[in-house]
Amino acid sequence: MSHSLGVRQAQKQKTRQAFLDAALGLLAEQSLSSLGLREVTRAVGVAPTAFYRHFHSTADLGVALVEEALGSLHPMISGTVSTADDSDQRIDRAVALIARHVREHPAHIRFIARERNGGVQKVRAAIAEQMDRFADEVRAELAKQAESDGWSDDDLLMLAGLYVDQMLMTASAFLEADPDDPAEEDRVARVARRRMRLISIGRRHWLG
Amino acid sequence: MSHSLGVRQAQKQKTRQAFLDAALGLLAEQSLSSLGLREVTRAVGVAPTAFYRHFHSTADLGVALVEEALGSLHPMISGTVSTADDSDQRIDRAVALIARHVREHPAHIRFIARERNGGVQKVRAAIAEQMDRFADEVRAELAKQAESDGWSDDDLLMLAGLYVDQMLMTASAFLEADPDDPAEEDRVARVARRRMRLISIGRRHWLG
DNA sequence: CCGCACGGAGAACAGTTGTTTACTGCATGG
DNA sequence: CCATGCAGTAAACAACTGTTCTCCGTGCGG
Structure with missing residues (x-):
């Protein structure tokens, strides 16, 4: 049962997880509705546009966090x-x-x-x-x-x-x-x- | 037990109440931490700076709403x-x-x-x-x-x-x-x- | 081994934000 | 009745927002 995800997909999931972690940190002191996309990307250390490769919106990010x-x-x-x-x-x-x-x-x-x-x-x-x-x-x-x-x-x-x-x-x-x-x-x-x-x-x- | 508040104070309380009402309306679809001061003043129909005559911050407005x-x-x-x-x-x-x-x-x-x-x-x-x-x-x-x-x-x-x-x-x-x-x-x-x-x-x- | 798909970078966009400063007009207290 | 205090205005500030477009490097399927 494969750990075979390929370097590609692995790195993507890693970045995605970084988004989730960073968002969770920022959400300690604010609500999701005030969480900015740029704010998250900044915390991750990645370009704002990279966000869209993983989520449609911060609301989507929120749903992933619920999961x-x-x-x-x-x-x-x-x-x-x-x-x-x-x-x-x-x-x-x-x-x-x-x-x-x-x-x-x-x-x-x-x-x-x-x-x-x-x-x-x-x-x-x-x-x-x-x-x-x-x-x-x-x-x-x-x-x-x-x-x-x-x-x-x-x-x-x-x-x-x-x-x-x-x-x-x-x-x-x-x-x-x-x-x-x-x-x-x-x-x-x-x-x-x-x-x-x-x-x-x-x-x-x-x-x- | 005067209703005597003076035209002045009466108008001020009226405006203040308008702030509370407008904020409550806007908060139907977002959280307080994402509520902007300008957003509220716009809804009330008043200049952004007028907000400071009544509240120090939106957090203050929130406390008033709790009351x-x-x-x-x-x-x-x-x-x-x-x-x-x-x-x-x-x-x-x-x-x-x-x-x-x-x-x-x-x-x-x-x-x-x-x-x-x-x-x-x-x-x-x-x-x-x-x-x-x-x-x-x-x-x-x-x-x-x-x-x-x-x-x-x-x-x-x-x-x-x-x-x-x-x-x-x-x-x-x-x-x-x-x-x-x-x-x-x-x-x-x-x-x-x-x-x-x-x-x-x-x-x-x-x-x- | 090569071409493409795709994760990510970068710059630019028009709007928006909170806060400051200087101002106006008028109700009010002496 | 007049001077002061104060609610509200107006303009300007730098900083920030979400989104689009173009581009780059490279892992991967054929």
């Missing part, structure tokens, strides 16, 4: 939900996993949280699509569990959506926490765990 | 929580109230949802401050209710924050719903109600 930030997360998410732990342990692990992911990929999370309601239609749509996929995958995992007996698929999707939204809000909260102040991070984690726990309790008593 | 969008909402929110209805009726009324508010002030909601994680620090801070105030007010109302016996203030604040976040997410969901398709709006309302109901069930069984 990069969320595309690889699907196994992790449904994997976390599907573990056979006790409920509280599952919540602890989930929150810890989110904290870890935010620490490792802060720019990705910031980008998603920012552009989820951002000014660029296509990017909003791309994020919504991924979030819907997440919700549906979580729903599928929840359906396998014994606690879901008697639940309608519709209610399960509602619950899954609640969980997914909660995950992103938790991630966003970790982002705002001062990285030099571990106490603040702990506070965020504590609140997030209790929120999830309360939701899980609601789930347990939903029927009847 | 306008959220400042008047405090009585409405805690009022809704404090009604003595049955829990399900309270939820129905709350969701209906959100739907109504979104229909009447869509631009305000869009702005808040967008800039809550937007690219402008000061505006994010202003929104966070208002949301924290909401949460604290809701906590105070919840504390009065009999169902809160045995709850710590910390847990009540956690619950209040969950409710408040849920309200904004619901509002944002209403915003995305096609206004010409009342069925879609109903779907959003149904999901929102069930989410709130599940949280309320979790609340009822939180202790023990």
Whole structure:
């Protein structure tokens, strides 16, 4: 199975990745709708016109970033939900996993949280699509569990959506926490765990 | 308690309001960080330099918009929580109230949802401050209710924050719903109600 | 091995941006 | 009633924007 991409295509993908990285950096302090094409090319160290070889517009770049930030997360998410732990342990692990992911990929999370309601239609749509996929995958995992007996698929999707939204809000909260102040991070984690726990309790008593 | 503002100050406030209105209109399709000062003055029909008589920067304008969008909402929110209805009726009324508010002030909601994680620090801070105030007010109302016996203030604040976040997410969901398709709006309302109901069930069984 | 396709460079385009400086006209307070 | 303060104007500034066109070097398919 070929690593055979040819020197040509390889270099192109490398440049493309440089665009994505540079853009992600610049987006730490502004929104996509204010990101200039020239600004990005300058950060990459390349001529403005080179941009068009890879993207039609900065909106296109944004969609690619959504893919990069969320595309690889699907196994992790449904994997976390599907573990056979006790409920509280599952919540602890989930929150810890989110904290870890935010620490490792802060720019990705910031980008998603920012552009989820951002000014660029296509990017909003791309994020919504991924979030819907997440919700549906979580729903599928929840359906396998014994606690879901008697639940309608519709209610399960509602619950899954609640969980997914909660995950992103938790991630966003970790982002705002001062990285030099571990106490603040702990506070965020504590609140997030209790929120999830309360939701899980609601789930347990939903029927009847 | 004078309406006596003088012709002078009155005209100034009028112009200032024109800035806010024009900006809110322009922000329907972009983020604050990409909003140009000239763009706003052009929409108002006034010279670019006139902007500085009212705001230091577009970020300042944004903070003023946060005040306008959220400042008047405090009585409405805690009022809704404090009604003595049955829990399900309270939820129905709350969701209906959100739907109504979104229909009447869509631009305000869009702005808040967008800039809550937007690219402008000061505006994010202003929104966070208002949301924290909401949460604290809701906590105070919840504390009065009999169902809160045995709850710590910390847990009540956690619950209040969950409710408040849920309200904004619901509002944002209403915003995305096609206004010409009342069925879609109903779907959003149904999901929102069930989410709130599940949280309320979790609340009822939180202790023990 | 050669010709072409293609990633990238460079220059030029008309518009736009935020900010400064100097100005005007008029409501207002003494 | 008059002098001052202040909302708004006008012109100019250098810097920046997205896009088009022309060009160059070279990896790759025939």
